[in-house]
Amino acid sequence: MESLKNGPVKYYTEKFPGIPYEPAKKNIANIDCNDTGKASGARLKLFFPALLRPDEMIMILNLFLVKRQEEGIDYDETFAPVARxxxxxxxxxxxxxxxxxxxxxxxxxxxxxxxxNEEVYVAQPPSFVDPKFPDHVYKLNKAxxxxxxxxxxxxxxxxxxxxxxxxxxxxxxxxxxxxxxxxxxxxxxxxxxxxxxxxxxxxxxxxxxxxxxxxxxxxxxxxxxxxxxxxxxxxxxxxxxNQGKYVHEMLKKFDLTSCTPMKTPMAPPLTLDKDSKGKSVDVTLYRGMIGSLLYLTASRPDIMYSTCLCARYQAEPKESHLTAVKRIFRYLKGTPNLGLWYSKDSGFDLTAYSDSDFAGCKIDRKSTTGGCHLLGGKLVSWTSKKQNSVSTSTAEAEYVAAGICCAQVLWLRNQLQDYDIQLSKIPIYCDNTSAIAIANNPVLHSKTKHIEVRYYFIRDHVMNGDIELHFVPTEYQLADLFTKPLDVTRFNMLISELGMLNPDD
CATH class of the missing domain: 3.30.310 (TATA-Binding Protein)
Structure with a gap:
């Protein structure tokens, strides 16, 4: 058996001398099944995660009974919804x-x-075969x-x-x-x-x-x-x-607990590109760091743009990319407990901000959509994502971003209806007058006729009064945080406006 002192939990199906099988008996006792007589059934296996204790003894964490299945025979539908x-x-x-x-x-x-709902038969688990009916199988009444x-x-x-x-x-x-x-x-x-x-x-x-x-x-x-x-x-x-505990675990995992803190996750101007001539780095390490950061964005919109930008280079990461990722960790070192604050005295009106850069990706020249959605001025949803197609103008890039923002606004509006909150004429703030004009007027000319039809649905919702597009000066555009790296002053102003607080301050 492989030593597990310095590694993750491993799973075994073999029977080792001295393994306590009482947990298995308890597990089997919880299973509601009926003896159905002789029938063909799939075999069951005992499946247990184990750790090696300091005294070299095996420690059983749990014991599971599992079954192999074939699609179309043992099961048809497997989808189960989970909350977003x-x-x-x-x-x-x-x-x-x-x-x-x-x-x-x-x-x-x-x-x-x-x-x-399906009729499923399983063989008796090893070491727990009924001696009176060794050839019988179980019919499962429950999962x-x-x-x-x-x-x-x-x-x-x-x-x-x-x-x-x-x-x-x-x-x-x-x-x-x-x-x-x-x-x-x-x-x-x-x-x-x-x-x-x-x-x-x-x-x-x-x-x-x-x-x-x-x-x-x-x-x-x-x-x-x-x-x-x-x-x-x-x-x-x-x-x-917040996710302060997780931040400390990340820093320890990647040996960055003693790094020097930074005030922003990424410094302007944007210089990250493919770096074909750069020195390659460990792909597994890089992807692990990106995955950890992406999980952290559940409560840290301040690192959303920088993390998603670095995630584009996971195929062939270079030293320049790893340096950019480590800067995000250095920023987290200085702000481990930063999080989102929902105060009871705020309203519950829905507002949104939509923004886009123009041809920001240096590899394919696609633009990046940024958007944020606030309830009573408190952030509940945000996005930073590269657009699917190349835009030929800032107006097009901003219009596409507004369409994506509109879709999320409608989802939130429908969700709020379950809470008995009815909303209409929801404001979306955009800092491009041309994009607003395209959405408000059914015009079609040489500069817009090539835009994909799916982005024009925003016009219908403007006409129906579901949303309203408003112009906002760039200095008050909260979605700037999700489209480009910012200097310290503007960065801190935006995260404050979005309702992020540091309990240590």
Missing amino acids: LEAIRLFLAFAAHMNFKVYQMDIKNVFLNGKL LYGLKQAPRAWYDTLSTFLLSKGFVRGKIDSTLFLKKYPKHILLVQIYVDDIIFGSTNPKLCEKFELLMKSEYKMSMMGELTFFLGLQIKQSEKGIFI
Whole structure:
């Protein structure tokens, strides 16, 4: 067996001398299955993560029973919805706005609760064969860990239960469940086995807890403090989200704990390119650093542009690219606890800012779309992404960016309808008058006729009164943060305007 002192958890299926199989018995006892007599069934394997302790003894972390499957025979549909990060941030922003606490619960043996629609047979697990019926197999009534359809079966089971108890599923977010009362509302957001919930009436939260305990084995985790890697601090003044613990783990992982802090993640002007003649660096290291940074953007919009820019060079990273990535880490070293603040005294009006650079990518000359969406002046959604096609003018680049921003605005508007918040004429601020004119007027001339049809849908929503495009001077364009590197003064001004705070200050 491979030593695991300095490595990650490994998974084994072999039987080692001295392995305690009591965890397996407990796992099997949780499985609801019926003996169906003789039938052909797939084999089961015991599957356990293990660590080597300092005394060289094997430590079993858990024990799972898994089954191999064939598509079309053992399963058909496997998709199970999970909550988008924007939906989680919107949920928390609404909780802060309405001044109620958010709680968390965890369902035990979650996948074993999912009811199967397919007929699935499995062989008896090794070391647990019934001596009286050695050739018999099990028919699964409920899902098993490792089944392809287990997440979907659990979601279907839970959603059916909630709907039967008077909850309503979100119109576009199928992981959001609501129960509305004359003067109050109960909100439930699910992410597989993790459930967060809150209500304008605390007694409704207590009733929901009792309801879930009556149906499932679960543990109540109290007020929400940690969810999907986000550290969440709730107070009487609002809700603060950050990933400070994760930042420290990243710095330690990549041996950058003693690096010199920087005041911005990337310095202007933009000089990063393919660097064909540069010295190559470790691809695995570079991609690992980029992946860690991308995960951090869940609460750190301030590094969104620089991280996405560096991510474009993962195929053949050079020293110049690695230096740029390390600068982001050096910036994080100085601002590990920076995060998003949702105050209870802010409004809940939706506004958006749309921006684009022009031919900023030095490889293919494509432009970068930047956008941010705020509720009551507090950031809930943002984007920084290279456009799919080359723009021939700044007006075209800005118009394409406005169309992408409009799509996200409409998603947020529809999501807010579930919260009983009806919005129209939502303002989108753009710093290009030509792009605004194209969106407001059904003109077609030589400079715009080649723009893809899908970007023109913004005109329909302008005409219908769903959105309004407004001009904003460049110095007040908040989406600048997502399209270009900025100097220290402007960078700090923008992150402050977007509602980012450092609790250490």
